[in-house]
């Protein structure tokens with residue numbers, strides 16, 4: 001096994017990876033910006049190195065600094081976490097060119113799935129159903145209009161290089177297509193340096209359902225069931241569940257079979273997530289994430305599998321060593337993403353945490369890098385904690401999450417805990433009958 005791994009990330013996910021390494025007897029190297037010198041992921045690592053100033057592009061996105069840090073410390077592999085360089089094929093290539101292991105898929109697969117147009121064509125060829133839309137890139141307004149006429153409005157213009165919910169514009173009627181097209185194109189160019197866009201039918205009441213997979217280097221792919229991430233605000237997930245309250249066991253099995261067969265043909269290795277929209281009994285692929293997801297813990301809670309440990313084993317060259325029938329999904333898990341934001345206006349609330357008390361008890365897990373006296377920097381993502389619970393049933397998990405959120409005390413910054421408590425208490429959430437548009441309506445007072 002590797003003896004030392006460099007973790008190219010910060011915050012809760014750096015700590016999460018560190019925990020897996022420690023249990024596997026692997027030494028860890030933490031990297032940090034000057035703004036994170038006193039961060040928990042630095043304090044708990046075996047070694048740490050400063051890689052640059054606060055701005056992410058100068059530190060956590062600074063490839064030469066990260067590679068030097070790995071070489072200086074004698075790390076044998078790099079775990080990228082999520083965000084930052086986790087889906088950067090050039091970085092993965094550079095890591096491998098320096099004789100280090102990249103804990104993730106092959107650079108070729110990262111590149112292919114990073115372009116959502118290529119991702120969709122590839123998956124279609126592998127027999128995965130898609131959301132109806134344009135046949136590849138939409139190069140001009142005339143084509144956009146033609147596609148919209150063909151599939152019917154509303155349509156969604158999406159950036160090929162999109163991520164984090166950016167570069168997406170809805171056109172409700174044909175009159176809105178030209179503007180949606182040019183705005184999405186301009187946004188895509190500014191945000192991703194790539195103005196390629198494509199068009200999809202805008203579904204009116206889908207659920208976001210995603211499937212966690214792991215593939216080894218020997219052609220075996222196994223899935224770990226689905227996560228329901230329909231509770232979103234501005235296309236960003238706020239609360240996730242495993243399994244989905246909206247699909248049946250038979251649908252899960254069928255989706256799993258399509259996905260694993262496709263990815264075995266593709267030769268996919270390491271962790272990945274296939275994202276689908278589900279409406280009227282149909283699954284339609286939207287994109288694949290070639291990395292660990294923020295919401296991976298809900299899958300870990302219902303399967304008992306440490307996904308980071310599996311990622312490390314696979315990157316080292318070990319075979320999965322188990323098959324689909326060995327994966328058991330038991331009970332129900334929920335994750336709340338707690339961010340340093342005002343729970344009503346969503347304005348960021350960075351600052352110093354003057355007091356912090358973590359919830360606990362049966363079936364409660366907290367993935368967080370905060371502590372009393374910690375100053376939440378304004379330079380990065382506002383996620384401060386992921387609270388995850390497991391229960392034998394969905395109602396038990398809901399009651400447990402409610403109880404754990406009430407135990408959770410954070411002073412000095414505002415957090416989204418009050419919003420999560422409101423969601424959990426809502427009858428529509430409790431019934432499980434919600435789609436991707438539900439939360440937007442809920443927070444704007446529509447409910």
Ligand code: ADP
Pocket residue numbers: 131156162163164165166200201202203204206208232235275277286287436
């Ligand atoms: P990103 O990579 O930016 O997260 P995705 O393609 O994963 O973009 O889409 C993010 C979210 O946007 C989805 O979870 C869903 O809520 C919404 N969305 C994406 N495509 C569609 C569509 N065709 N119809 C309706 N909603 C969509």
